[in-house]
Amino acid sequence: MIRILVVEDDTNTRKLMCAVLKQNGFKTLQANDGVAALEIMDKQHVDLVILDLMMPNMGGYELTRQLRLSWKNLPILMVTARQAPKDKRQGFIAGTDDYMIKPVDEREMVLRIKALLRRSQISSDHKLTIGEAVLDYDTLTVSREHEVFTLPQKEFYLLFKLLSYPNMIFTRLQLMDEIWGMESETDDHTLNVHINRLRDRFRDWTEFEIITVRGIGYKAVKKV
Template structure:
């Protein structure tokens, strides 16, 4: 999972970004200003930084220059300032891309994806539960000598559930993550895929998909 550092002094903006980034399977680390951001960059592996311009203590321009002095990661600058001179200042400071508030959160995700691709930062497409590995590239689940091939949507569904063991996902959340926001089919599609997954995973004791009545599904990990 790629980790995204979100730096903004506005709690509402951070919450919005976190919601959309986590829904797109990114890890999110928040900082309220440039000082905290620099501390966190020294403690956590960060794959991309989303940086607001107008912040107390250290503004976005200075923070971008500081990050550039010791890290080669993509930086996306977000600001209420849309004038060309502000963009020029941002690019001179070292930002890779620029997003003006108010922004469409879907555009934020697309820009993050494009920057990670440009930097050849590959998304981690495997998740491990005990000795069981779900591989989204190979479309397989493996544990020791056991191996089962899955269809793409089945594997993506299992990958989402396995990435957050114990977390309850509603059918709507799963549809948005796997089939997309514009999917016009029935929620029962999820039920059909869950049924197939359970059949395929009968011999994998470490992972069990449970139904949470009235809510949705969650994956429970049993490590023996």
């Protein structure tokens, strides 16, 4: 059973989250701050961590940094009332995988958790299979039967990201931040060029398609 550690100093919020997770088939562990969370992590296996930002003793940003030092691929979801763009940026810089603002929609939270867990499994395997197509993260290749494409690094990362979350819409800013980094001067034109190259390479493939969501960004759709 998947174990999720909920790190939240508000007792009622923590209990509610745990109740929702249990209803959806997850086993839960609880901590009221970052120090207690690290003690649990040292003693028990945890598959995913949900954490608040504002907590005594050790807050969410520092806890995330500490977790990343020892558990590089551990999925982390920040759930917080802090909604300023600078808070989100700091969260992703610290190492979170996703960020939700309170009050959260419980069904959306569960869906995001499942997506993060799936992504974690893909990262562990370093391969993603869609129909007959296989994306190999270690070799930057996309193969199907006797066809093998070795992609430029950024193109591969972009395709792997989109196909890891089929039907999820990513904004242009999200993709540029993740693939090129927040400090990069990458612009819309660079992203569009990479998207168009991917479309040209895989135009005749029946396994997937990259869709433009006008005014927002892109998503990948499985066709098998």
